[in-house]
Each structure stands twice: as structure tokens, then as C-alpha cells.
Amino acid sequence: MANTLLIKNLKKDANSIQVMGNLTRGAKGFTLSLGADASNLLICFKPDLTNGVILCKYKTGGKDGPEMSYPSSSFTPGTAAKMSFSFIGTEVDTQVTVTLPDNTQFQFNSQVNLDYIAYILVEGDFVVQSVTMA
Known part of the structure; x- marks a missing residue:
């Protein structure tokens, strides 16, 4: 069963976000998006557990940026998981x-620069337990 958590209109000035939760049994993957809204995403983080990769991209003005792939075996179905995202912006x-x-850890360069995070979306085989912003 797919799970969804959507937080909108948050407008929280933060340098980092930590997301904790549990991967479902038999999890194949999930998507975690952070940004201003659905059309302007600082990062769309998509672990693909089946293929052992994490796909990341940004979105600006509704257009997807290039997708980057990072090898990873950090996620195990049926277990707890914690991810954090720290941001250092320029103009x-x-x-x-x-x-x-x-x-x-890995670095992802986004062409999106935001003053605050207003939108968090988590979809797929991950049940969110907490979101912490600092």
C-alpha cells in the first residue's frame, strides 16, 4: 500500500530537514520532495530499492532539471530509516x-534557490514518523 504525506504552505526558514520513518515490508521505493511548491522543488529524492540507486533532480517553473543517480544500499525494506538534507545556498x-x-553522504547541486521550504511531499513505501527542521 502506498503512503502519502503532504505539507503545504509551511514557509519555514531552515538550513536542514531530517525525516524519520519506516520502510514498508517489500518496499520498492519512495519519493521525498522538498521545495516551494510542486512546480519548484529544491530536490526530488527517489530511492529505488530494487536497483540499489537513488535518483535526484530539481524542478523549476514546472520543468525538471537533469536527473542524477547515486549508488546506494542504505535502505532495507521493513526497517526504520532516517535521512537528513542540509542546504547551502548562493544567489x-x-x-x-x-x-x-x-x-x-552525497552532494546534490540544485539550480533552485529558496528562502524557505514551504512544501514537503513523501509518497510510496515509506511511512513518515517525524519531520524536524532546523
Whole structure:
């Protein structure tokens, strides 16, 4: 069964977001999107557990940016998982540092620069327990 959590109109000024929850048994993947709204995403984070990769892209003005692929075996179906996203922005882009459940990290460069996060969407085989912004 697919799960969905949508938070809109949040307008929270934050340098990092931590998401904790549980992967469903038999989980194949999920999507976690952070941004201003559905058309302007700082990051669309999509672990594909079947293929052992994480796909990331940004979206600006409704148009998807290039998709980047990162190898990962950090997610196990039926277990708890914690991810964090830290942001360092400039006038033209934002560097997102992603920390995975096994504490490995990777960098994603987004062409979106936001003053605050107003939109969080989590869909798929992940049940959110908490969202913390700092």
C-alpha cells in the first residue's frame, strides 16, 4: 500500500530537514520532495530499492532539471530509516548534502534557490514518523 504525506504552505526558514520513518515490508521505493511548491522543488529524492540507486533532480517553473543517480544500499525494506538534507545556498543555486540511514553522504547541486521550504511531499513505501527542521 502506498503512503502519502503532504505539507503545504509551511514557509519555514531552515538550513536542514531530517525525516524519520519506516520502510514498508517489500518496499520498492519512495519519493521525498522538498521545495516551494510542486512546480519548484529544491530536490526530488527517489530511492529505488530494487536497483540499489537513488535518483535526484530539481524542478523549476514546472520543468525538471537533469536527473542524477547515486549508488546506494542504505535502505532495507521493513526497517526504520532516517535521512537528513542540509542546504547551502548562493544567489544562483543550492548545494544539498544528503545523509542516508547508514550515515553515508552525497552532494546534490540544485539550480533552485529558496528562502524557505514551504512544501514537503513523501509518497510510496515509506511511512513518515517525524519531520524536524532546523
